[in-house]
Amino acid sequence: MGPLSGALAFGLMLMVLTTALIGRLRPWPAQAGARSFAAGLSGGAACPRGIDDRNCEDAEASSAVVPSSAGVQAPAVTCEMAESVAEPDRSEHVVATTSQPDQPGFRPAVADTEAEAPFKSSASAGLGSGFVAVAGKAKVEVLGVPRLSYGGAEICFARAEARELLALLAVSRDGVSAEAIAETLWPGEVGGRRLDSAVREINRAMRQAVGCAAGVRFVLKSGERRLLPAASFDTDFWRFENACKRASIAAEDTVRAAALHEVLALYRGPLLAGCDDLWVLPLRQAAQRQAADAAERLAELMRADDPGRAVDVLRLAVECIDPYSETLWCLLMTVQGELGRLPAVRRSFELLRERLAEIDAVPSPQARQVYERWVR
Incomplete structure (x- = not known):
């Protein structure tokens, strides 16, 4: 073996020893990638969602290590960590509930004891979950945030006066006179014109949702009153x-x-x-x-x-x-x-x-x- 061959052999041996030493000091890229992926599943790049960032290192150190499908090791999510990810915010109410956008002003649950689960909705009290509209009728909800839907699809209006008129008629089973509508909704304005525009908008949106012919009306006129027919609306x-x-x-x-x-x-x-x-x-x-x-x-x-x-x-x-x-x-x-x-x-x-x-x-x-x- 000449001097050049000996130098090459020595260099190769030195590279092998250096690589082995580095491998003992830090994980391979595949292992690091598996940890990042597992952390990402819990809602964060390095720490499961719901765990304080300051305690992130403690949570990571206490996590068990299990084999992954790729043959590398990744940190397993413990039961407590899983609960912190999956458990919904208990400050939100139901029922028909807290604070939910649908229920402004609702309060957090009142737990009888610390061991009892928070009370969240009328369904939890065995009261059901509201109402299901009769098939073939539009569903009008005004107890809570107002909604209008048909067959599960929400119906929206382009004009504010249509929303206002529908709300008034939905709480007036026997209808409201044109004069009273104008005085209630648009006092001091050209109420008759706005009423006609609102009626046209409701009829148009309902015909489009239901698939009816152009002549079908959903806001009826009974004498001087405008009303929502019970045959078309379930309120x-x-x-x-x-x-x-x-x-x-x-x-x-x-x-x-x-x-x-x-x-x-x-x-x-x-x-x-x-x-x-x-x-x-x-x-x-x-x-x-x-x-x-x-x-x-x-x-x-x-x-x-x-x-x-x-x-x-x-x-x-x-x-x-x-x-x-x-x-x-x-x-x-x-x-x-x-x-x-x-x-x-x-x-x-x-x-x-x-x-x-x-x-x-x-x-x-x-x-x-x-x-x-x-x-x-």
Whole structure:
């Protein structure tokens, strides 16, 4: 072997030793890529979503290592990490729910104990999930954020006056006179012209959605009144009114309870949420009172045989219907106390104080008396 061959052999040996040493000090690119991919699945490049960035290194160090399908090792997501990724935000409500865009002002869940799952919707209380429109009818929702749909597809209007007219007619089963419509929606303006434009827009959009001929009308004229025909529209507010009426005249508890269930299932939120026109406010307050009254009456019916369900209904009421009603809060604390849930009574009273503070009020002596009956 000549001097040149010996130098080449020595250089090759040195490269092999250097490569081996580097391989022991840092992972191969394939291993690093597998870690990045696993982290990306959890919502972040280096740290699972829901874990504080400052604790990222600790989470990574504590992760188990499992073989991947590519034959390299990647960090496994632990149970706690998986929950942090998959668990929805518990501050959001339901029902028809918290705070959700569909339900402005809804409050976080009131947990009776730390171990109990937060209450999220009317469905959780066994009240159903609203209403399903009759086949062949347009679905009009005004309890909560207003929506119009047909066959599952939302119907939109190009003109604001069409939305305003539909909202007014949806809460007026017997229709409204042309003069009253103009005074209510467009006072001081050329109401007749805007009314005609709104009617044409509603008819056009509905014909397009349903696939009807040009001559079909969806806003009917009965004398001087304009109305939405029940043959073409299924409206949650009309069902809500019917259920309230059935609950008030029912002679049997089972019939009354079924009607009250329907009232609460239909109440997704404030009437025409997002609309602050003056004509809406008294109707909104009346619907809220009806829903709160239904929750109180249903809880009283359940109180003897199923107090746990009664608590669920009352929690729904103070979260989603009227957070400032001392009547509902007092009944909730009473049923919680009867069940021996004293920490829940304390928490309910604390929340009552927080809610009333939002409107510069304090619990009444009667509410404090209910609280002190259970917690001394």
